[in-house]
Amino acid sequence: MNWLIDFFGNPDNWSGPGAIPVRLLEHLGFSAAALVLAALIGIPLGLLIGHTGKGSVIVVVSANLARALPTLGLLVLIVLLLGTASIWPVLIPLVALAVPPILVNTFEGIRGVDPELRDAAYGMGLRGPQVLFKVLVPVALPLVMLGLRLAAVQVVATAAVAAYVGLGGLGRYIIDGLATQDYESVVGGSVLIVGFALAVQGLFTLAQKVMVSPGVSQRLRVR
């Protein structure tokens, strides 16, 4: 507790390039950028594969690979190979690890829609894209949102680890603190990251409540 008081009470942590708000914004920036990129890849791909049923192997393989690939190893290798001149190389693993949860859940969401519903939609004269966007997407939305939430939380965590290979953000407090044996900085940074992750989790949970039709959310969902 004392560490925390020292950390948050230290005026050095509230000004200059290492100030808490600056680090927080950095972390938010990287995470948001990675999540948006991942969503731009994962959602259309998930919709396409789920709707057409073609290429579902990609989904299964990417899901398993993403779980098995060690984050730190990927970060280290990318940075060793591409250098640290810009932050873009660091974003690659962040995006790569965020795509699978989005892709898998979007795919599962679309594919899991009751075939009767799809049938009824076509039978009433909706065209392919109308079936997808007017019926399948609203019904699959809880899973799409779940995928985004899991990806967001994952990105926030990976971005913290990425401080080790030179990325800014809240992870810096931990990595720099470990290097200089400044334990109050390590604890302070850890608490900030945990708080940040929980805030992201809460935000997405809330967004899901707002966006998903009450007619759909009564349905039981699986993770």
Added chain:
Amino acid sequence: MITFDSVTKRYPDGFVAVDDLSLEAETGQITVLVGPSGCGKTTTLRMINRMIDATEGQILLDGSDVRQIDPPTLRRGIGYVIQQAGLFPHRKIVDNVATVPYLLGWEKKKARDRAMELLERVGLDPKMAQRYPFQLSGGQQQRVGVARALAADPPVLLMDEPFSAVDPIVRTSLQEELLRLQAELNKTIVFVTHDIDEAIKLGDKVAVLRVGGKLAQFAAPKTLLSEPADDFVREFLGRDRGIRRLSFVSSSYLKLRTDLTVTSSSAAGPSDDAWLMVVSEDGKPVGWLDRDEPFGTYVHGKDSLRAALDAALLSSSGQAVALDESGRVVGVATRKALDEALSEAADG
């Protein structure tokens, strides 16, 4: 009118779902496709709105080949009702019903007014309109399904086992509701079921299909019962064919005796062996004179011969009490009268 002209559906693996089918579904009538599972009845139905495309032959909708029409456009002009209703869970009931009008570009207010009108028409409380599908019972959802299919007032309605997932009591009421609606609307309905009783109850004409997608017989229910084309149809119709056929014979053929009724004020009857029906002042049946035994009634001319026979079997006397539509006794059908009517019915 929907015309099937030598229609065959063959899948790439060689499986033939529908084999050289030719039949006509008359305008304004209910045509039922019935048969065991694997007989291609659903495939046949789905070829009409091109959910499945036929491999050979032609399907004409009022003379024009459905293959010449863009499927979504075709489907917007054909109502489609399926087993689990297939309601959109994310839309309120009123918006579910208004789906096709929205697709056709009706303005929102008009579409919703139409939806409300239809909900009432299929016997649903207007309060249901603002609910979501999961808040409704299976039978209510099925009614919404029918309302949704009718929303844009399509001349043709396709119904794929619409009532098979609800319990028997609800099913009976949905069937009667459909007949009542059809009496008002006169749609061209093609109805798929595996239940022969449902087929006979609803169909103006019934097509019995056998496994492999071949048409076994296409006839009015009465003809089906009296002259099944072959053993398959006979077996599929099941037992009690003779009795069930009487449902299609009017009770008006029964010769009634009016001398077997007495008003409650008058005392003894003509003889001790005859069963006399005591009638109250306002014409309602009271009971057998001097005998505390049950009696059965039917509505003369409106009910079928089967109902009259049933009424007779329920009476200890073996006589059926004939009523008019307001419940007043018009006479008694004796065993002799029933006998004559039955032998006439047997002769066709």
Added chain:
Amino acid sequence: MDDEQPLFRWSWVESNWNSDSPNSIVNLLEAHVVMSLVPVVLGLLVSLPLGLACVRWRFLYQPTSAVMNVIYALPSLPLFMLLIPQTGLTRMTVIIPLTFYALAVLVPAVVDGMGSVPDHVRQSAVAMGFTPLRRLVQVELPIAVPVVLAGLRVVTVSSISLVSVGALIGQGGLGNLFTDAFQRDFYTPAIAGIVLIVLLALVGDGIVLAAQRLLTPWMRARRAS
């Protein structure tokens, strides 16, 4: 290191494969297996009674699942850091958070698994006179196995890959190869580490899959027919 280092140097693998050094590949592998396996086993042992309790007393499920959701969202690195004052730079610092992650996946899996037992099966077991305990052991748990083991596969694989983050506090098993690679600007250990961890994950996944086949012979019969 010069700029022309090869992507992969086999000689490094040979000389570091099995030495007395605690950082030899074999020793790191052993540490990795222990740190990833213990959370999986602990998680399974705790999640079974916890999940069953949630099934038995439905009101427990809502709060439990909320807690599990929150745990699942916690990033691993800061958790390791916050445990250091209690557990120091030991394996426990890595094992404890991973155990909680395992719980976060396995408790819902146990609840879903029990939910996958068809009601008519449960009812007929009751009607035949099974005592609640026998019914659980002989009827319900076997039917729940596929769902629970599906969760276990997820946990095994992610546990194996997550251990490597522990390298930042010197307890990462094969993950230590990543910090080594970064400090020396040397590709080979990083690649070797990634490959070994993915292979280990595959092996772990395969073992759980084999266990599932063994425990549910009827599923195999169904697949074959």
